[in-house]
Amino acid sequence: MSDEIEQTGAAQDDARKPGWLARLRQGLARTSAKLGGGIIGLFTKRKLDDATLEELEDLLIQADLGVKTAAKLTANLARERFDKEVTSEEVRQAFADDIAEILTPVALPLAIDPALKPHVVLVVGVNGTGKTTTIGKLAKQFRDQKKKVVLAAGDTFRAAAVEQLKIWGERTGCPVIAGPENCDAASLAFDALKQAKADGADVLLIDTAGRLHNKAALMDELKKVIRVIAKMDPAAPHSTVLVLDATTGQNAHAQVETFRSMVNVTGLVMTKLDGTARGGVVVALADAFGLPVHAVGVGEGADDLRPFDANAFARNLMGLE
Amino acid sequence: MFDGLTGKLGDVFERLKRRGALSESDVQAAMREVRVALLEADVALPVVKDFIAQATERAIGKEVLRSVTPGQMVVKIVHDTLVEMLGSEPEPVDLNAPAPVPILMVGLQGSGKTTTTGKLARRLTQRDKKKVLMASLDVYRPAAQEQLRILGEQTGVATLPVVKGEQPVSIAKRAMTVGRLQGYDVVMLDTAGRLHIDEALMAEVAAIRETVDPHEVLLVVDAMTGQDAVNVARTFKERVGVTGIVMTRVDGDARGGAALSMRGVTGCPIKLMGVGEKMDALEDFHPQRIAGRILGMGDVVSLVEKAAETIDKDEAEKLARKMSKGDFDLDDMASQLRQLRKMGGMGGLMGLLPGIGKMQKQMAGANIDEKMLVRQEAIITSMTKKERKDIKLLNASRRKRIAAGSGTSVQDVNRLLKQYQDMSRVMKQMGKKGMLKGLMGGLGGMGGGGMPQMPPGGLGGGLGGLGGGGSGLPGLPKLPGGKLPPGFGRR
Ligand SMILES: Nc1nc2c(ncn2[C@@H]2O[C@H](COP(=O)(O)OP(=O)(O)OP(=O)(O)O)[C@@H](O)[C@H]2O)c(=O)[nH]1
Ligand SMILES: Nc1nc2c(ncn2[C@@H]2O[C@H](COP(=O)(O)OP(=O)(O)OP(=O)(O)O)[C@@H](O)[C@H]2O)c(=O)[nH]1
Ligand SMILES: [Mg+2]
Ligand SMILES: [Mg+2]
Numbered sequence: 131m132s133d134e135i136e137q138t139g140a141a142q143d144d145a146r147k148p149g150w151l152a153r154l155r156q157g158l159a160r161t162s163a164k165l166g167g168g169i170i171g172l173f174t175k176r177k178l179d180d181a182t183l184e185e186l187e188d189l190l191i192q193a194d195l196g197v198k199t200a201a202k203l204t205a206n207l208a209r210e211r212f213d214k215e216v217t218s219e220e221v222r223q224a225f226a227d228d229i230a231e232i233l234t235p236v237a238l239p240l241a242i243d244p245a246l247k248p249h250v251v252l253v254v255g256v257n258g259t260g261k262t263t264t265i266g267k268l269a270k271q272f273r274d275q276k277k278k279v280v281l282a283a284g285d286t287f288r289a290a291a292v293e294q295l296k297i298w299g300e301r302t303g304c305p306v307i308a309g310p311e312n313c314d315a316a317s318l319a320f321d322a323l324k325q326a327k328a329d330g331a332d333v334l335l336i337d338t339a340g341r342l343h344n345k346a347a348l349m350d351e352l353k354k355v356i357r358v359i360a361k362m363d364p365a366a367p368h369s370t371v372l373v374l375d376a377t378t379g380q381n382a383h384a385q386v387e388t389f390r391s392m393v394n395v396t397g398l399v400m401t402k403l404d405g406t407a408r409g410g411v412v413v414a415l416a417d418a419f420g421l422p423v424h425a426v427g428v429g430e431g432a433d434d435l436r437p438f439d440a441n442a443f444a445r446n447l448m449g450l451e
Numbered sequence: 452m453f454d455g456l457t458g459k460l461g462d463v464f465e466r467l468k469r470r471g472a473l474s475e476s477d478v479q480a481a482m483r484e485v486r487v488a489l490l491e492a493d494v495a496l497p498v499v500k501d502f503i504a505q506a507t508e509r510a511i512g513k514e515v516l517r518s519v520t521p522g523q524m525v526v527k528i529v530h531d532t533l534v535e536m537l538g539s540e541p542e543p544v545d546l547n548a549p550a551p552v553p554i555l556m557v558g559l560q561g562s563g564k565t566t567t568t569g570k571l572a573r574r575l576t577q578r579d580k581k582k583v584l585m586a587s588l589d590v591y592r593p594a595a596q597e598q599l600r601i602l603g604e605q606t607g608v609a610t611l612p613v614v615k616g617e618q619p620v621s622i623a624k625r626a627m628t629v630g631r632l633q634g635y636d637v638v639m640l641d642t643a644g645r646l647h648i649d650e651a652l653m654a655e656v657a658a659i660r661e662t663v664d665p666h667e668v669l670l671v672v673d674a675m676t677g678q679d680a681v682n683v684a685r686t687f688k689e690r691v692g693v694t695g696i697v698m699t700r701v702d703g704d705a706r707g708g709a710a711l712s713m714r715g716v717t718g719c720p721i722k723l724m725g726v727g728e729k730m731d732a733l734e735d736f737h738p739q740r741i742a743g744r745i746l747g748m749g750d751v752v753s754l755v756e757k758a759a760e761t762i763d764k765d766e767a768e769k770l771a772r773k774m775s776k777g778d779f780d781l782d783d784m785a786s787q788l789r790q791l792r793k794m795g796g797m798g799g800l801m802g803l804l805p806g807i808g809k810m811q812k813q814m815a816g817a818n819i820d821e822k823m824l825v826r827q828e829a830i831i832t833s834m835t836k837k838e839r840k841d842i843k844l845l846n847a848s849r850r851k852r853i854a855a856g857s858g859t860s861v862q863d864v865n866r867l868l869k870q871y872q873d874m875s876r877v878m879k880q881m882g883k884k885g886m887l888k889g890l891m892g893g894l895g896g897m898g899g900g901g902m903p904q905m906p907p908g909g910l911g912g913g914l915g916g917l918g919g920g921g922s923g924l925p926g927l928p929k930l931p932g933g934k935l936p937p938g939f940g941r942r
Pocket of ligand 3: 263291337338339340
């Protein structure tokens with residue numbers, strides 16, 4: 131089967147450009163074999179010279195840190211240790227330290243103000259990043275802390291989004307406020323806040339439909355949700371959490387920038403860190419925006435949410451764990 | 452915002468003499484910028500390295516064409532190489548197999564599999580008149596099966612009834628049996644999202660593949676994917692024999708380098724792209740559109756979309772009607788000038804176009820600025836109604852009067868009239884060729900290599916075309932990307 135596919139692939143290259151795919155694949159196998167082992171094995175003890183630095187920079191780039199951040203970190207390292215004899219372990223540790231330094235100030239959990247009743251958390255982000263699942267996980271955490279949690283099914287657009295949240299409500303024992311099909315997200319959120327207040331809930335978690343930040347109409351819709359709930363509680367939403375997918379590359383910058391300026395994001399959650407994507411873009415984000423990173427998602431289950439630990443994250447980025 | 456690659460390369464080549472062949476050192480200097488552009492676009496590093504090697508090989512020794520700068524020449528070579536690598540020939544979803552043809556959808560969590568299943572099923576049903584059955588093999592994600600059922604209802608495509616507790620492999624078998632017995636042409640199997648390193652789930656999808664022997668295995672990936680794209684694509688290809696790739700969320704503003712990464716490591720064609728959440732937002736893959744984006748050479752599509760958002764709809768529709776009839780008068784031109792100013796003027800628009808930095812300088816030099824737009828409007832307002840309908844009336848003394856009335860010179864008036872004539876010509880061409888091609892021609896002319904000598908008339912012509920066509924046409928965002936030559940419109 132897989133042989134057949136190879137052949138179809140090769141047949142696509144017509145005579146004009148003989149086998150660029152084959153050549154490319156060969157090249158890739160070569161490059162990835164070289165990079166495959168990560169920083170480990172890059173050098174045991176050798177001089178930190180230009181070639182080595184370039185290889186190190188490449189590794190940072192492959193963790194999605196971005197060209198600029200990777201260059202900056204590499205330059206730092208060069209300043210400190212250029213021409214010195216260094217081991218792989220030392221270099222990785224040095225990078226991890228620098229990265230942890232950037233990340234430590236933003237490692238802040240989502241703090242619920244007990245006086246608010248309810249503390250309103252609006253969860254936003256582009257499509258499919260894990261908003262609904264993260265709400266389920268947060269609900270579980272708050273329930274474990276004996277808080278009273280209400281969920282609002284504010285994604286009134288996507289097929290079965292309401293059903294999905296309802297199942298999370300059942301799993302975590304939280305009531306879910308939902309409207310009729312295709313109802314207005316803003317008025318649903320308003321009703322949910324009213325209900326949560328009446329019930330004396332500690333936390334109201336509002337789910338929203340996924341939306342691409344470059345779609346003005348959808349961003350306006352989100353602003354409207356905020357305007358409408360602020361009518362009942364001028365300070366609401368008290369937190370607006372942007373959910374980012376760790377597999378996302380440099381576009382995360384545009385996401386944070388736009389959501390932040392449009393709906394005043396107060397913190398981030400990064401999901402899907404259980405894969406091989408390292409989520410390195412968060413380093414550049416921390417540097418640029420300084421927004422708190424509340425938690426990370428490491429699976430699809432209710433318990434798969436972890437606090438964001440700057441040191442652990444940095445060490446993982448550098449393949450130290 | 453970002454400086455286009457063309458602009459950056461312009462700086463690299465500033466010191467070069469314009470003529471002659473590209474030398475090795477010139478090309479290498481240029482490729483450093485190309486490398487950064489590709490990495491910023493999320494092309495995976497190993498793919499970047501191989502791409503650069505190939506493009507360098509092609510570029511060294513190439514004669515620089517007369518009308519372009521060395522920088523533009525390199526960009527052209529890079530662009531062409533990129534388009535070729537992305538797959539110049541369209542590769543449609545293949546149904547050439549005994550019915551029911553099984554199509555298996557796979558990918559990471561949340562990449563858009565279920566949505567794409569619905570979109571593709573709808574397209575096969577409505578456009579290709581196939582009888583399609585969809586089945587959800589996702590027994591994990593809450594309400595996943597319900598999601599597909601609703602999409603089936605929305606699109607009028609049949610879905611396999613859900614049997615509670617049934618496992619993916621048996622669902623797949625049952626779907627194929629029902630497909631055979633009930634005479635379906637195509638059976639689409641939507642699977643749960645899975646990480647490529649999740650051994651158990653990868654074994655499951657391999658077992659599904661063994662069972663149904665799908666004719667197409669489509670890997671659904673998000674256009675925003677970063678460096679990890681290579682790992683994902685490679686593993687899925689190895690484990691489930693991917694036959695094609697679908698890129699979703701191309702309606703976003705990600706540069707989409709993942710397309711090149713995935714194509715590079717798997718050799719699989721990119722067959723489709725998702726351009727929205729709605730069920731009709733599915734298109735064939737446009738390599739040119741993605742290549743232009745990856746290189747950051749200005750995104751003509753977003754330029755047009757921006758125009759579409761800003762332009763007053765009624766007015767634009769009126770214009771579009773007039774244009775199609777070929778009668779476009781100075782009143783219409785004045786209304787276009789107003790639209791242009793509304794869009795944030797030249798500055799805003801230019802930001803979306805290739806080679807921005809340079810061009811803005813040149814424009815400042817040529818005195819093409821927003822004041823000019825205001826002046827041109829003033830000239831038109833100083834004409835009588837009759838004059839605006841028929842410029843043949845405008846003899847020398849009338850032109851003098853108009854210049855005085857608008858506080859401009861006779862040359863200004865003449866220039867405007869020349870520009871109007873150019874615009875009418877473009878409009879007529881659009882009428883003949885179909886709007887979009889004409890529109891793109893106009894845009895291409897703006898961003899193209901001929902920029903340094905671009906007369907104000909030509910510029911206005913292009914923009915005018917844009918203003919008119921921008922929003923009048925509901926179908927505009929679905930541009931035929933194959934026709935967009937970013938930065939090389941009229942070389
Ligand atoms: N592996 C992994 N999967 C996750 C994680 N978080 C969410 N997912 C999965 O990602 C997919 C999308 O999650 P959702 O919660 O539906 O995402 P969403 O942002 O609500 O999506 P939309 O509402 O459609 O925009 C589901 O299959 C989830 O199970 C995570 O941390 N790790
Ligand atoms: N803007 C945009 N959104 C899309 C596109 N394709 C899918 N989506 C959205 O992405 C989100 C996730 O889509 P799904 O089809 O549920 O993704 P999935 O891969 O089936 O997710 P899992 O089954 O949880 O792995 C939904 O909000 C979709 O509406 C696209 O091309 N553009
Ligand atoms: Mg959701
Ligand atoms: Mg799905």
